[in-house]
Amino acid sequence: MRTSFVAGSLLLTSLALAACRTAEGDPIPRSLPGVYEYDAEGRAFGHPWEFHVALELRRDGRYEMITEANIDGDRDRDVDSGRYMVRDGVVFLSRNGAQRVNPDDAHQLDIRGDSLRADMPWIANAALRLAGASKPILVRRDRIGD
Numbered sequence: 749m750r751t752s753f754v755a756g757s758l759l760l761t762s763l764a765l766a767a768c769r770t771a772e773g774d775p776i777p778r779s780l781p782g783v784y785e786y787d788a789e790g791r792a793f794g795h796p797w798e799f800h801v802a803l804e805l806r807r808d809g810r811y812e813m814i815t816e817a818n819i820d821g822d823r824d825r826d827v828d829s830g831r832y833m834v835r836d837g838v839v840f841l842s843r844n845g846a847q848r849v850n851p852d853d854a855h856q857l858d859i860r861g862d863s864l865r866a867d868m869p870w871i872a873n874a875a876l877r878l879a880g881a882s883k884p885i886l887v888r889r890d891r892i893g894d
Contacts, residue, residue, distance in 0.1 A: 773833030781807045782891040784864050790880025795820040803886055862888040
């Protein structure tokens with residue numbers, strides 16, 4: 749009887765932990781928070797362009813992303829913020845002040861050492877190559893101190 753109680757308790761605990769992991773993701777690795785950047789430039793249809801992204805991942809599960817573009821002298825700057833979570837080596841970014849991150853509706857970045865690689869459809873990757881841009885890989889510039 750006691751064995752079945754312990755087994756039942758372990759089963760319920762493992763199911764509860766699995767449910768929490770599904771909703772909240774894995775713990776944020778200590779080495780992840782920091783500032784990651786991506787720079788690209790080129791020429792498309794005779795017009796020069798530049799693109800810069802700075803993504804700050806904070807320890808509290810929040811992020812801020814600054815995107816700057818310059819197309820033939822026409823500059824644009826956008827600041828986006830929201831929450832992120834990590835699951836199985838992937839960072840999921842959710843925008844617009846969501847309290848929880850929904851992986852099905854989030855931007856995905858694969859963690860590769862000190863860089864983050866954007867998970868994009870093949871058509872977006874092909875468009876980037878046609879415009880002369882490199883693969884969207886954000887490289888760590890600064891680590892947030894412990």
